[in-house]
Amino acid sequence: MLGTTKHPQALGTGAQASWPEIWQTLAPMWQDVLSGKAIGLNDFKLTIERHGYPEDVYFNISYSPLRDDSAKVAGILVTYSETTDRVRTERRLNAARDQLRSIFMQMPAAIAILRGSEMRFEFANAAYQSLVAKSEDELIGRKRTDVFPDSPERINSQFSHVYRTGDRLVTSEHSFTRDWNNDGHASERSLNLIFEPYRDADGIIVGVIIFAFDVTEHVEARRKAQEAEARTRFVHEELREVGRQKDEFLATLAHELRNPLAPLRNAAHALGQSELSPTALAWCRDVITRQVKHMALLLDDLLDVSRINTGRIELKRETVRLDAAVNAAVETVAPLISKKQHALQVSLPREAIELDADPLRLAQVFTNLLTNAVKYTDPGGRIELKAEVDGEGLKVSLRDNGIGVAPEALPNLFRMFSQIPSAIDRTEGGLGIGLALSKGLVALHGGSLSAHSEGPGCGTTFELHLPASVIKLPASPEHPPASANEASRTQRRVLVVDDNRDAADSLAMLLDIEGHDVTVAYGPEEALSLAPSLMPEVAFLDIGMPTMNGYELARRIRQETWGASMFLVAATGWGTEDDRRKAASAGFDRHLTKPVNPSEVLALLSERTSPEIRTAARAARA
Incomplete structure (x- = not known):
């Protein structure tokens, strides 16, 4: 302890002379001992010189008073045991332990150490605390089952197994549903878990180390990728x-x-x-x-x-009787029914049912459904159409004993161009759009159309539902407008303008046969040169013409004095609602889609060109 610089020179000298560098520390303590007090110190630090340089050393020290025969303190018994190596080792270990703890606390993986068979928390890093939304005070020293009373039994058994056997366990993407954030809302998370046995210096298992990796985002991303x-x-x-x-x-x-x-x-x-x-x-x-x-x-x-x-079809609703719409469809399909010798049974309510619907579109739906049943039922078949009204509205069912539909084909029955395989070879043909069209028209009325079949050869049943809001109370009859045949056949001066000579000449021939005074122009410029002298009452203008389209021609005509009151009709292959709006904006009174119906043309000339109608048309344009 004295070292090479003080031994044996210190023998026989006073303590102050021997330990001048620590005398200020020793003197007060020795004074207490001389007064009869014993002192004991462990790992006491002193900075001494014993090899020619100062060094920090540690001692276990005992100072005891020594008494003479008269019991008077006559000296001090000094016992030193140097602990420098142990203290330094322990401090290095503590520093290493603190550093290791710091590293574990900063690791992104959630780590916890649980000791003993009761699995009490001994350590939980920041990631683990964040994962379980528990502070260190809420975890350390507490049993795992007390902290997580809702822990799944499978997890409990895995901890027990590792503690009992020393086996290492790994589980991937284990799903947990619990209140992770302590906010009263349970949610699901996916964790990868590693259960590692925790051993002491002798290799004895004293607990379990748990590593948890939150892979919820990864699992969710993979799920979304799989869905995509x-x-x-x-x-x-x-x-x-x-x-x-x-x-x-x-x-x-x-x-x-x-x-x-x-x-x-x-x-x-x-x-x-x-x-x-x-x-x-x-x-x-x-x-x-x-x-x-x-x-x-x-x-x-x-x-x-x-x-x-495209959402551009508009229903023209009016009061229509159910029996009238059904009868119109039956009349249309009657030749086909007769040709295939089918038996058609129609069952309608006794009372007259009036609907707020588009009569043309409603008859079109019934016609499509009847035509479909006729086509795909072998000759001599049975077709039953039954309508009934209840609190939910109107239900119309159409049943046949035809070729039927396989279950896997039913979902596609109302898709565009859909034709079931067994129907493709039938001579009746068709584009496969009738059912898609019918479903869309029924939907526009607020209803639904569905199909049912037990399979090939078992026939098919179509069910049409219209809501109660479509059904109307019987209304007083109205006088129908006069038909084209009943209207007067006043001769009109007509100008036909079309760069397609066949289209222009055929329309002119139709009008000429009916007694109208018709002039044909095969282009816009020719029409503008002829019209001032002809002063036509009505002009049929094509839209898609070179050099000047029909819209521009109509605007030019409306700018002239002789064209202000002329009844202009657009006759074109473009038939969307947008095309009709464009025609009205350009000054047209009517819009007909090619191929134009001759009856409609003749009715228009008979009924739509009176001075009153022309005045109303001009007011509407204004």
């Missing part, structure tokens, strides 16, 4: 299905168009013959009329579906 992948696959499948349906539709459309084109070509060829009997001429007329009507219906169906899908 599934959606992408679905979209790709949908696109493939749409592509297949498109190809099938184009093939069907070509087939449906070729069917009327063939008789039209034959009728046109027959008309080219030098001599035709009245019977042959009537045949040609009937063929052309029938096939053009068929092609117009195909085109109308396509346009109607497009308008419904």
